[in-house]
Structure formats: C-alpha cells, structure tokens
Amino acid sequence: MGGDRPSVDEGLALIRGNVRPLPGESVPIDRALGRITAVPLVAARTVPGFRAAAMDGFCLRSQNVAAATPEAPVRLPIAARIAAGTWPVPLRDGSAAGIATGAPVPDGADAIVMIEHSAVETGAAYVTISTPARPGLNIREIGEDAIAGQKVLDAGHVITPDIVAGMAAYGIGQVAVMWSPRVALVVTGSELARDGAAIDPSAIIDANGPMIAATLSSVGAILSASERVGDDLAMLGAALDRVCATDADLVVTTGGASRGDYDFVRQALERRGARILFHGLSMRPGKPILFALLADGRPFFGLPGNPVSACIGMRFFVGQALRAMLGLPDERGLAVISDEQGRDDTTLFLRGTFGRGPSARFETPFDQRSHILSSLMAADHWLRVDRSGGETRRLAFPKTLHFGR
Ligand SMILES: Nc1nc2c(c(=O)[nH]1)N[C@H]1C(S)=C(S)[C@@H](COP(=O)(O)OP(=O)(O)OC[C@H]3O[C@@H](n4cnc5c(N)ncnc54)[C@H](O)[C@@H]3O)O[C@H]1N2
Numbered sequence: 001m002g003g004d005r006p007s008v009d010e011g012l013a014l015i016r017g018n019v020r021p022l023p024g025e026s027v028p029i030d031r032a033l034g035r036i037t038a039v040p041l042v043a044a045r046t047v048p049g050f051r052a053a054a055m056d057g058f059c060l061r062s063q064n065v066a067a068a069t070p071e072a073p074v075r076l077p078i079a080a081r082i083a084a085g086t087w088p089v090p091l092r093d094g095s096a097a098g099i100a101t102g103a104p105v106p107d108g109a110d111a112i113v114m115i116e117h118s119a120v121e122t123g124a125a126y127v128t129i130s131t132p133a134r135p136g137l138n139i140r141e142i143g144e145d146a147i148a149g150q151k152v153l154d155a156g157h158v159i160t161p162d163i164v165a166g167m168a169a170y171g172i173g174q175v176a177v178m179w180s181p182r183v184a185l186v187v188t189g190s191e192l193a194r195d196g197a198a199i200d201p202s203a204i205i206d207a208n209g210p211m212i213a214a215t216l217s218s219v220g221a222i223l224s225a226s227e228r229v230g231d232d233l234a235m236l237g238a239a240l241d242r243v244c245a246t247d248a249d250l251v252v253t254t255g256g257a258s259r260g261d262y263d264f265v266r267q268a269l270e271r272r273g274a275r276i277l278f279h280g281l282s283m284r285p286g287k288p289i290l291f292a293l294l295a296d297g298r299p300f301f302g303l304p305g306n307p308v309s310a311c312i313g314m315r316f317f318v319g320q321a322l323r324a325m326l327g328l329p330d331e332r333g334l335a336v337i338s339d340e341q342g343r344d345d346t347t348l349f350l351r352g353t354f355g356r357g358p359s360a361r362f363e364t365p366f367d368q369r370s371h372i373l374s375s376l377m378a379a380d381h382w383l384r385v386d387r388s389g390g391e392t393r394r395l396a397f398p399k400t401l402h403f404g405r
C-alpha cells in the first residue's frame, strides 16, 4: 500500500460525508429502550400537574405559624387527612390538614410543615406546630419539571431507562426513533473454523464473526445476513451478490483486505462497480481497512482479518457509519495524560486503562500487537495518539462501541 493514505480524521470525515441517515419509525414506550430519538421529545403533560406535597406532614397557611417555636408551638385544628390520589377541599384559615407526599395541596394552604416538626394531640383533633414556615415550603409547584408542549430531550439520544421514566411521566406513550441499521456480513478466510470441534492443525477459530455480531447487537443494530467463504474470488463475489441482494443498509467483510495473493475483497468490489473511498488509513493497527460505496450507494467496509484490527474497524469506523445512519454526532474522546509519544503522521490505537494510582495517568501496559486478543480483553479503553507537527494529542475512548453521551 502506498505511503499517502488518508489520516484517521479524513477517513472518519469521508464516512460521515457519504453515509445518509436512515428514516425514523414510531414505537411505543415499552419498545423504545436502546433506540435513538429521531425528533425532539415534547412533553404531553405538565408535570407536576397540580401543587403537590413534597413531604409527609401538615399543610397550612404560613401566616398562621409565623411565630411557632419549639418553646411556643402553635396549635391548629386538623381539618382533613389528604392522601395521594385524592382531590382535597379548600383549607380554612387557621386550620391544618395532614398530607402525604405527592398528594394535591388544597387551595388556601401555602406551606407544608414536616411531620417531624409537629405533634398530634390525643384524639387527633389538633396538631401543634413547632417551627415557622415560609410560603411555598415543601410544595412542588405546577410545571416546575416540565410544561405540556415543552421540549424535554433533543433528537439523537439513546433512550435509556431514565429517559423511559421521563417519557412515562410526561405522557409520551409513543416515540419517533431511528430505524435499527441492518448489517450484512461476509467472513472470509479458508483457514477459519466455526468453533473448537475437530479442527485441522492449520485452522483457526473465527473470532471476527462473533465479535461483529456482538458489537451490532450491543448497539441495537441487526445482523440481517451472514455468510462465510474461503479465500476465493468467485466464491467471495457470489457471497457478496447474495448479501447485497438483501435489504441490508450496510455490508461488512472481514479478512482479505490486504494486498496478498489471497486478498480478494477489493477486486470483488471493483468488479461490481463499487466506488472505493479509501483503502488503507495512516494508523496502526487496522491500517488495511477499506471503505466503499456499493454501486447502489450503500456503504461497505472491508475490515482487516487480524482480530484486534477488526475490532478497531468496528469500534471506530463502522461505528462512525452507524452514527451517521442514526443521526448521531461524531464521537469525542477524553483528553488524557499518558507517556505514549505516538508516531509522526500515524494514528496509534493502543489498548489501555485509567491508572489506579493518584497520578491519574492513562496506562498502556498491554501487548499491542494486532493478533493479541488477550490484551484487548484485559484493557478497558482505547488510547488514540496522534502526533503531527510536533503536537501530540492523546484521547481515551471506552473500549466498546456505544452511542450514549
Ligand atoms: N505484505 C503485507 N502483508 C500484510 C500487510 C501489508 O500491508 N503488507 N498488512 C498486514 C496487516 S496490518 C493486516 S491487519 C493484515 C490484514 O489482513 P487481511 O485483511 O488481508 O486478512 P487475512 O490475511 O485474511 O488475515 C490476517 C490474519 O487475521 C486472521 N483472521 C482472519 N480472519 C479472521 C477471523 N474471522 N477470526 C480470527 N482471525 C482471523 C488470519 O488468520 C490472519 O492471521 O495483513 C497483514 N499483512
């Protein structure tokens, strides 16, 4: 491969610029978890919808207890007991009503004194209040969380359990989400066996296929078609034709991305009229990655066969395409302090971990070769190091692809 490969940032920009967002669809709230909001969420209800008690205690008029102290408590008749889920009658001046957290505050009351600052007399007809209260004390005001019609979340958010809680509270029963991307996969390699059963001595077990399937499922994308082929141009071409005939939004291969005698991915693509946007990026590992648009415009990734390189391809580059499809912004790493010096004009992706010591340095004590999966399993973050023009940038990324913020 030539020495004039695009940089990682140029590659990411090419992906962003050539992958269109998918359409949206409407789903009920109980099927929304993990999906991505396609439009801003708007509250259907005002919350709180009424003035509500924030504490268990007594609602009253603050003026009536202005002089209350533990030494000189104020005695008030108990006019009612108000439970949550009931609608109270107005409170008469000079009286108090027992009230439960979440219950509507009656007209005429402007404060709630916590039960801890009260004593109910035998017979429960009177309460003594031993503290003054300011107007509004322990009352949740109407709409202080959200007003009906108000935007409560932007488009482009992964729906998490807390967002499900908000949607339920604000009366949003149905939500517009982005389609789940459908991905077709062709795993190439004559040496690949499916699992540990009776494999011949030169065979290895397919790691990339399961990794790709798992990555997709972890972000709510769908592995919609999957094939395995040996290193043979005709067989690869036929497999590509089959998966491209499906409704996949994106096609991925692993292996055969380099330039050896058995590396046919590029040839098979070119014969099918694909437009290669890059083949090789200035990075290590994962350098031979290929990104193309199929003749019909769908995006295609040829991931290198080395398992760590394939992981990087999925994590950062297929991940970028999925982000573009889902209307999500580019990912931003976290600037960290590390001893890694990088290499001029080559991005390094290093397996690492945040230091456990007080120095807060990012550490990279792992075997960084691209066939060593054990070190990738042990690491918890990627460190991306870019050095150019005397400047070094070090950014940490969570090891696993995710679309949260
Ligand atoms: N002369 C050159 N040789 C290589 C170059 C190069 O530039 N010039 N690049 C190296 C780099 S970097 C990488 S990465 C690999 C890319 O290889 P390919 O994409 O062509 O993949 P293969 O040759 O098929 O396999 C490479 C390696 O990975 C193993 N492999 C393949 N598929 C799987 C899988 N599904 N699960 C687990 N392991 C897999 C395969 O057995 C090989 O060991 O090329 C270098 N060579």
Ligand code: MOO
Residues within 6 Å of the ligand: 283, 284, 285, 286, 287, 288, 304, 306, 309, 370, 371
């Ligand atoms: O970059 Mo390859 O991806 O070194 O093994």
